[in-house]
Amino acid sequence: MVHQVHLMKVLAPDVARAAKPGQFVIIRIDEQSERIPLTIADYNVEEGSVTIIFQEMGKTTKQLATLKAGKELQDFVGPLGTPSDIEKLGTIVLVGGGVGVAPIYPQAKAYKAAGNKVIAIIGARSENLLILEDEMRAISDELIVCTDDGTKGHHGFVTEMLQKLLERGEHVNRVVAIGPAIMMRAVASVTKPFNVQTIVSLNPIMIDGTGMCGGCRVSVGGITKFACVDGPEFDAHKVDFNLLMNRLAVYRNEESISLKKHECTCRGD
C-alpha cells in the first residue's frame, strides 16, 4: 500500500463470521506488546479472513508493519463495538480522511447494498497517502477526491467539498465521517447549519475494549459514554471534540519515549 499505510489480511474465521461494518478488533503483537484497536476494513467469511489497514504512528504500528506474511499475532480480539446502523435512507455522504477511508469502505459497500445513493468524499495530506481510491470509486455513485497539497483531486480539505455539495442543494439524509478528530469536528460544524444527521466514529485511547477500564470515555450530549461498547459511532453534533482531543494527547511523552526505545532496539544501540 502507500507510504506508511499497510494492509494486512489476518486469518481469523470466527471474527470474520461475526464481523459487521463499523466494528473493530483489539490486537496484541506479542506478550510484551500493548493492545491497540484497529477497524475491520473488510472481511471474507469464505476465506475466514479479516482485513485491517493501519498507518504507522508509533511503536506498536511500526512494529506491526515489520511482520512478514505467515507470522502469528498474540491476540486478535473482536468483533468489538456496536455495528453501524445501516438502513435505506436515500442519499448517504461518506467522508473519509487519511486512514479513516479504511473504515468508510465497508460502510459504503453496506449502504450501497441497502439501496442508498452513495456519495464519497475521501482525502489525504498528499496523493501518496490516499488509500482505496479505486475500491471507493467502484462502489460509489459519486467520488470526490481531495488532497491538502493539491497533488490529486480538489486542492483542499474534504470539508470544503462537503460544504459545496450541501450548498448545491443535494438532498442528503445522512453524513458519516471518519478520520482525525479535528476533521470530524470540522465536518460536524459544516453539517450543523444544514441540519443533516451526522455520524462520526470516535478514536479515543482504548485498552480492554470491553467497557471495563474507562480509558475510552467520551462525552456525548453531556453524558459520559464508553466508545468501545456504546460506540465507536456517535451523533457528531453532540460530541465534545475538545475533550476527545485533549485525552488523545495525554500520553504523548510516554508514546515518544516508547518509540525512541523501539527505534534504538531496532538499530541495536
Ligand SMILES: Cc1cc2nc3c(=O)[nH]c(=O)nc-3n(C[C@H](O)[C@H](O)[C@H](O)COP(=O)(O)OP(=O)(O)OC[C@H]3O[C@@H](n4cnc5c(N)ncnc54)[C@H](O)[C@@H]3O)c2cc1C
Ligand atoms: C475504534 C478505533 C479504531 C481504530 N482504527 C484504526 C485503523 O483502522 N487504522 C489505523 O491506522 N488506526 C486506527 N485507530 C488508531 C490506532 O489504534 C492508533 O493509531 C494506534 O493505537 C497507535 O499506536 P502506536 O503504538 O503505533 O502509536 P503511539 O505512539 O502509541 O500513539 C500515537 C497516537 O495513537 C493514538 N493511540 C495510542 N494508543 C492507542 C490506543 N491504545 N487506542 C487508541 N488510540 C491510541 C493516540 O492518539 C496517540 O497519540 C483506531 C482507534 C480506535 C479507537
Ligand code: FES
Ligand atoms: S477501552 Fe476500556 S472501557 Fe473502553
